[in-house]
Amino acid sequence: MRYQEENELEQLRRENIRLRKAVEELAFLNELATTISSTQSVDKIVEIIVHKCVKNFAVEQGAVMLLDETDAASPFHTMVRRSDNTQKGLPYRLDTQLTGWMLKHRKSLRINDFQNDRRFRRTGEAGWPIHSLLSVPMVQKGRMIGVLTLFNKINREGFSEEEQRLLSIIASQSAQVIENVRLHQREQDLRLLQEEIRLAREIQLKLLPSDLPSIPGYQIAGRNLPANDVGGDYYDFIPISDHCYGFCLGDVSGKGMPAAMLMANLQATLRGQILTEADPNVCIQRANRLIYLNTDSSKFVTLFYGILNTRTHRIQYCNAGHDNPFLFHSNGSTKRLDVGGPVMGFIPELKYEQAHFTLNPCDLLLIYSDGISEAFNEQEEEFGEARLEELVIQNRYMSAAELMELVFDTVSQHSKGLPQMDDMTLFIIKREEARKRATVRTDRRLRAGEQPNFSISRH
Amino acid sequence: MKIKEKIQNNVAILTISGNMMGGPDTQTLHDKVKSLIADGIHNVVIDLRKVKWLNSSGLGVLMSCWGSLKNAGGNLKLANVAEKVHSILMITKLVQFFDTFDSVDRALASFYAKEHASRS
Incomplete structure (x- = not known):
């Protein structure tokens, strides 16, 4: 009997130790x-x-x-x-x-x-x-x-x-x-990075023209749609004098943040050159040297730069290795603008050539970046220059702004369901018909409550 | 992108397969050319037979290779350039710097012809 009691007591003691240990362990784990x-x-x-x-x-x-x-x-x-x-x-x-x-x-x-x-x-x-x-x-x-x-x-x-x-x-x-x-x-790191990218995007947006000036007799439209938050395409429209305007569209090699940094450098370099009022080829020659000094050998820039004179309706341009812009004449013919030289940033001392042409009434100049012409569809077919040319010819009666919307819509339809692979930029200058200018003037008078003078609109 | 290397009479032939779309992959081509220069090989033929497409970063690397070889007193020649790649060289007006040939043999011959002319 006594033996049994002792045994039970021992068991209880052991159980007690085990429980105490368990409580200690739990307390430690908890702490x-x-x-x-x-x-x-x-x-x-x-x-x-x-x-x-x-x-x-x-x-x-x-x-x-x-x-x-x-x-x-x-x-x-x-x-x-x-x-x-x-x-x-x-x-x-x-x-x-x-x-x-x-x-x-x-x-x-x-x-x-x-x-x-x-x-x-x-x-x-x-x-x-x-x-x-x-x-x-x-x-x-x-x-x-x-x-x-x-x-x-x-x-x-x-x-x-x-x-x-x-x-x-x-x-x-x-x-x-x-x-x-x-x-x-x-x-947290990711959020910080996203915030930095958002700020970079804001800075880049400010480097692009926020609204294009309205110039009597001309329609001007431009848009940049980067593939990522920031991109390497650049376009600009800068008044040089009361009747001369510099305009350009460029594409920096690469994508994303590195391309965006070089794009900012291109913008600063080129703006400085444009304001010297030098000829397009001279501006590009100088900018080429500066960009060469600022980049390594694998980075380059393609750029089309032109000066529009709204008195003579003449456009002087230089094309530094950029996709040849289209000049759509009112008679239905198309010309590609290819005079200039190689891409910028490759060789420091290069001579660039320039050419000029007159923008006649209803003529339309369209500059684009390869993100538009090389947009793929699901079958890996490019949108292509031919399709772009045909689209504009078929719809050349549209205003510059309408045409720009149409091009972006058609390209996005072409690449439906696929992510945008490259930055897309489009810039259009259209010279209006002489008659349309007068109609606009009449509309303004009507809005102001004046009697329209139809004899003006017909002259 | 893969690079295969062959040396023939002190001219390196680099055969590339896959598209040149930038990234560290494309950079290895420039590293390869730099290591060839370090070993005293200054003339290179890049065989683009298996490259159907290159983007601006891919083109940038070809430009780097060209620059490094020119600086070393050598030259870079391109062989079997696909139509699309050729049109990119035309648009960017870089075709005046890159000699292109229909075959590796012709590209090699242009090096030897030059060597022969300079000797005689």
Whole structure:
């Protein structure tokens, strides 16, 4: 009877110890979870984990080694290591050997007789003597993100199975928190980048003409549609004098942010040249030299630059390797404007040529970037210059603005369902019929409440 | 994009397959040319038979190669240029800088002819 009582008492005592241990473990886990979950930095979290584990498990040193995801070429060799304050270094190459073992086996490792362990035999020769270690993988959603290791139990008894289990729980819990913080950091970085791109887009929009001036007798329309937030196409329309206007359309090699930066450089360079009132070929020659100096050998710019004289209706131009613009004559014939020279930024000292022509009533000049002519459809067919030419010929009665809408709509219809691959820019100058000018004037008088004078409109 | 290299009488023949659409892939072509220059090979034929299409970045790399070889006192010749690639060279008016040939043999012959002329 007495024996039975003693036995029960012993069982109760053991149960009590087990429960107390469980409560202690839970309390520790809870404390650790609460502390790290309120921390927003991976470094800090690692520090807390190591510090608390060293204390709770009563060991000489603890370390967290995280896989460095930024080093894609050799992610397993670059580990971030944190240990407690004891300045003792690990034996040579043990870090690498441990993580290598972990990556291979992905399970916890408990060694209480380290010096005689065959797996890490060669590591104990130099450095700090290790007698026991407990190492667990930090796994998050099946992916190993690091290793948590404790070295040398102070009481020399070695690590118990319970401790192995507890450390495994801590590792998986910590992996989750570390991944969350990393995700949060990545999201913040991304948001910052997006904000920068948005600002760059705003800056670039300001480099393009916001609204084109209205010039009596002329219709002018232009639009730039970048494939990404920012692009490498550029067009401009700049008054030089009361009857002369510089206009251009250019395409910088490459895409996205690098192209946008070069586009800004082109805009500044060219605007400076245009205002000198020099001939188009002279402006391009000077700008070519400047762009050559500002870029490496693989970057270049194609550019069409012209000067419109609204008194003589003459256009002087120089084409630096840009897709040849179309000149649609009112008689139905088409001319391509190809006089000039090679792309800019390739060779510093180059002579460019120029040509001129008269824009007769109803004549239409259309400059475009290759994003329009080379827009693909699902069958990988280009929109093509021929289609562009035909579209304008068929609809040449339209105003410059209507025609521009039509071209963009038709190209987008052609590439339906596909993402825009390249920046698209279009610039149109159309000279109005003499009669249409008078009609506009009549309309204005009507709006002002005056009697229309039809005799004016017919002359 | 893949690059195959062959050296014949001190002229390198680089055969490219795949489209030249920029990116680090295309940059390796310029690196290749630079390493040839470092090894004393200053004349290069780029065989574009298997290149149907190149964009502005691809063209930019050809320009870099041309510039590096010219600076080293050599030259770059293009062989088997597809119609589309040729039209890009025409529009950009770069055709005056890039000698194009219908075959690798003809491109090679133009190097040897020049060498022969300079010797005699």
